[in-house]
Amino acid sequence: MDTRDLLLKFSSVDGNSGDEKLAAKAAVELLSQYGKAYVDNLGSVICEVAPKKNGRHVMLDAHLDQIALLVINIEENGFIRTYPCGGIDRRGIYGTKVRVLGKDGEYPGIVCSIPPHIKDVNDKNPERDEIFIDIGFGKEETAKRVRMGDRVMLCGKWSDIGNGYVTGPALDDRSGCVTILEALEILKDKELPCGLTAVFSTREETGGQGAGAASFAVAPTEAIEIDVGFGKTPDTTEINSKAMKKGPVIAFHPTLDIEISRKLIALAEKNEIPFQVEAYGGSSTGTNADEIATAGAGVRCGLISIPQQYMHSIIEKVSVDDVKNVGKLLAAFVMEGGEN
Amino acid sequence: MKTFLENLEMLSLAAGTSGDEAAIKKIIYDEVIGYPDCVAKTDNAGNLIVSKKGKKAPKNRLMFSAHMDEVGFIITHIDENGFLKFSNVGGIDSRVIVGKRVRVGKNEIPGLLGSKAIHLVKKEEFDNPTKTDALFIDIGADSKEEAEKLVCLGDRAVFDSDFEKFGEDCVMGKALDDRAGCAVLMELLKEEAEYDITVCFTTREEVGGNGAGNAAFSVEPDIAVVVEATSAGDFPCVPGEKFVCKQGAGPVVSFRDNGTLYDMELYRHIMELCEEKNIPAQTKHGICGFNDAKFIHQTRGGIRPVAVSLPARYIHSPYASIKLSDAEHTISLIKILSTELCEI
Numbered sequence: 001m002d003t004r005d006l007l008l009k010f011s012s013v014d015g016n017s018g019d020e021k022l023a024a025k026a027a028v029e030l031l032s033q034y035g036k037a038y039v040d041n042l043g044s045v046i047c048e049v050a051p052k053k054n055g056r057h058v059m060l061d062a063h064l065d066q067i068a069l070l071v072i073n074i075e076e077n078g079f080i081r082t083y084p085c086g087g088i089d090r091r092g093i094y095g096t097k098v099r100v101l102g103k104d105g106e107y108p109g110i111v112c113s114i115p116p117h118i119k120d121v122n123d124k125n126p127e128r129d130e131i132f133i134d135i136g137f138g139k140e141e142t143a144k145r146v147r148m149g150d151r152v153m154l155c156g157k158w159s160d161i162g163n164g165y166v167t168g169p170a171l172d173d174r175s176g177c178v179t180i181l182e183a184l185e186i187l188k189d190k191e192l193p194c195g196l197t198a199v200f201s202t203r204e205e206t207g208g209q210g211a212g213a214a215s216f217a218v219a220p221t222e223a224i225e226i227d228v229g230f231g232k233t234p235d236t237t238e239i240n241s242k243a244m245k246k247g248p249v250i251a252f253h254p255t256l257d258i259e260i261s262r263k264l265i266a267l268a269e270k271n272e273i274p275f276q277v278e279a280y281g282g283s284s285t286g287t288n289a290d291e292i293a294t295a296g297a298g299v300r301c302g303l304i305s306i307p308q309q310y311m312h313s314i315i316e317k318v319s320v321d322d323v324k325n326v327g328k329l330l331a332a333f334v335m336e337g338g339e340n
Numbered sequence: 341m342k343t344f345l346e347n348l349e350m351l352s353l354a355a356g357t358s359g360d361e362a363a364i365k366k367i368i369y370d371e372v373i374g375y376p377d378c379v380a381k382t383d384n385a386g387n388l389i390v391s392k393k394g395k396k397a398p399k400n401r402l403m404f405s406a407h408m409d410e411v412g413f414i415i416t417h418i419d420e421n422g423f424l425k426f427s428n429v430g431g432i433d434s435r436v437i438v439g440k441r442v443r444v445g446k447n448e449i450p451g452l453l454g455s456k457a458i459h460l461v462k463k464e465e466f467d468n469p470t471k472t473d474a475l476f477i478d479i480g481a482d483s484k485e486e487a488e489k490l491v492c493l494g495d496r497a498v499f500d501s502d503f504e505k506f507g508e509d510c511v512m513g514k515a516l517d518d519r520a521g522c523a524v525l526m527e528l529l530k531e532e533a534e535y536d537i538t539v540c541f542t543t544r545e546e547v548g549g550n551g552a553g554n555a556a557f558s559v560e561p562d563i564a565v566v567v568e569a570t571s572a573g574d575f576p577c578v579p580g581e582k583f584v585c586k587q588g589a590g591p592v593v594s595f596r597d598n599g600t601l602y603d604m605e606l607y608r609h610i611m612e613l614c615e616e617k618n619i620p621a622q623t624k625h626g627i628c629g630f631n632d633a634k635f636i637h638q639t640r641g642g643i644r645p646v647a648v649s650l651p652a653r654y655i656h657s658p659y660a661s662i663k664l665s666d667a668e669h670t671i672s673l674i675k676i677l678s679t680e681l682c683e684i
Contacts, residue, residue, distance in 0.1 A: 079576050089458045091470050092438025095657030097501070097512065108506040113657045116431040117571045117629040118582050124467055125435060132576045134653065134661065136507015157441060157500065161450050162480015167441075234423050234476055235456045245482070286459070309478065311457035313439030317478070 003182060004320045007166050008158045011174040014101065016068035016151040017086050017206040023064050027177065027200045034184040040217060042202050044210040049184065049196040056338045057195035059220035060183065060330055061211050061288055062176030062227065063204030066169065067312055069131060069152035078142035079112065080133040082152050086205030087312050090125045096314065097155040098133055102145045109135035156314030164245070164320050171316040173204065175306050175323055176226040182327025187334060194338055204288050211288035215295030222260060222300040224333060225289040226326060228318065229278065229305025242307045245319045247274030248326045249305040253285045255293050260302035267332040273325050304329060341530060342371060344667065348523040352513035355443060355498040357412035357429040358547040361386055364408040368522060368541050375529045385554035386543040394533035398682030403538045403561035404528065404674070405552050405632050406521030407545035410514065411656050413442065413497040418488060422481030426497065430546030434470045436657035444479060445495035451477040499658035509664045517569035517655040518545065520662055524567050527671045528678060535682040545632050553635030556643055563606065563644045563681050566633045567674065569662065570624065570649035584628060585651045587663050590620030591670040594647040599630025600637055603644040609684065610646065610677065617676060619669050648673060
């Protein structure tokens with residue numbers, strides 16, 4: 001399957017944090033051609049591509065989960081009170097179509113929005129526990145179909161847009177997963193100089209527990225985390241966002257292994273892969289790299305980002321070429337990352 | 341002859357913001373022209389005026405109207421990187437637009453109503469509604485030149501929503517305000533009429549324009565019945581006293597809104613008729629919004645105004661909803677009014 005089709009197809013499978021089962025099933029199918037793939041205790045998908053070799057074992061990780069809402073109460077008249085499961089954008093949540101993953105199937109619904117005709121009711125964005133869903137049933141009928149803890153997926157459309165972009169929900173971070181699949185495809189018939197494990201981990205949007213547990217189990221000597229990063233829009237700066245279509249973003253951060261960051265730059269240059277660099281401080285990278293680096297006895301970790309516009313919305317957008325170039329850089333790191 | 345639901349779906353999916361209603365007009369024209377005894381013409385304000393010949397001439401000349409236009413966006417500028425700036429067409433709260441997908445221009449290319457990611461938003465920005473002028477539409481162009489090949493200034497954008505039945509007898513979609521009213525009036529045109537009536541599908545309601553006033557000037561009725569989709573505020577987050585009207589409780593007959601003091605004699609008569617004929621009905625609680633009656637009732641020497649509305653939730657957003665039982669009762673009431681008001 002080509003990169004574009006894979007992005008559109010894989011990101012359209014539901015997988016909210018803590019409930020990634022469907023996405024994990026799709027992931028096992030996609031990964032099985034490259035090695036033994038299985039689901040671990042926290043729901044992450046682990047694919048053993050090659051055993052440890054020459055003292056080196058690389059782990060590539062991207063997160064499988066996506067943001068959504070969680071049912072926390074069924075109210076009078078059948079409205080459903082929800083709470084974000086991951087960083088939902090409360091600025092534009094009103095009037096969103098949703099699918100409640102209920103007891104015996106999916107129920108379409110709408111996030112209640114206050115029309116401008118009813119003024120002065122609430123001039124704030126809704127609080128986290130004030131996001132209500134209307135599935136068109138009264139209380140009794142709703143209670144038969146919807147349970148506490150059921151996930152409520154935000155509906156969007158997956159499509160091409162402009163020249164070489166794709167858009168839709170969950171591209172954070174299925175795009176990252178696709179970069180790993182791209183790398184595995186490049187490496188498929190090659191003799192690998194090292195061990196290799198691919199991980200599509202769970203619960204990143206709620207803390208990164210999946211990646212932490214998988215890293216402990218895999219115990220790699222080094223890891224690369226692939227996530228989406230902020231793409232440039234008219235309301236961002238050159239510092240807090242990176243250009244679209246200008247290639248992978250290689251990160252420097254206190255948590256990350258500086259030699260791996262430098263190695264990634266050298267490999268991009270050597271293999272003529274376009275790239276960008278970001279450097280930032282603080283105690284957290286805001287990605288699974290935080291959990292991976294500190295897992296077990298510690299893992300040397302690098303971080304590559306795919307520039308993405310409108311992160312955590314139903315209109316997430318990435319460049320197909322950026323995704324392909326991250327895949328190439330990952331393959332180069334597996335093949336040549338151990339060389340001096 | 342398409343069913344009510346088929347007409348509503350087609351009308352909801354089509355794009356027609358205020359001042360650009362041609363696509364909606366064509367859908368209605370192509371359908372109603374096949375209905376019995378209907379003659380349709382368009383006027384200079386863009387209205388579609390359908391005259392339906394009845395068995396006899398009425399004592400009171402009767403006009404029905406529903407507006408064709410919907411809220412949306414108009415492209416006002418293309419920046420050097422190919423992002424589009426826009427203004428709202430009609431009243432739209434920014435809380436329903438941030439991060440939504442739209443269809444832009446005649447070719448309905450996809451557009452993204454973008455804003456920086458939430459991770460880059462400061463706390464006060466996160467609590468307070470985003471200013472619409474801080475937003476932009478991304479059509480995937482990498483430069484101004486690339487964008488100019490796809491979009492012209494003045495092009496419109498509408499929410500990219502589908503149409504779906506859900507829950508107990510409900511439908512969701514965009515622009516149900518007032519395509520639901522249009523579809524109700526199309527039902528009225530399907531059957532043979534007792535009296536001559538005129539049905540107007542009007543323009544520019546959402547921008548407080550005068551499409552309906554122009555139509556009323558030409559039609560010269562004695563009584564005008566405006567069929568609308570009005571805000572039902574019967575859901576959480578809306579305090580009880582602001583609920584306006586309820587879904588599932590039948591058509592909403594108004595005595596007052598922000599644009600019109602309705603004819604009290606007709607209002608009371610209609611409420612009595614509903615009781616007599618066992619049609620559930622309600623009135624509008626509180627004073628909010630206005631509709632085409634504002635312009636119609638002041639036309640010529642004055643026209644007696646009536647408003648019958650479908651209670652609709654979440655209007656002026658990507659997805660509004662109505663209950664089909666409310667639509668059925670509204671259709672029944674409108675059919676009764678088409679003879680009763682002619683004789684009164």
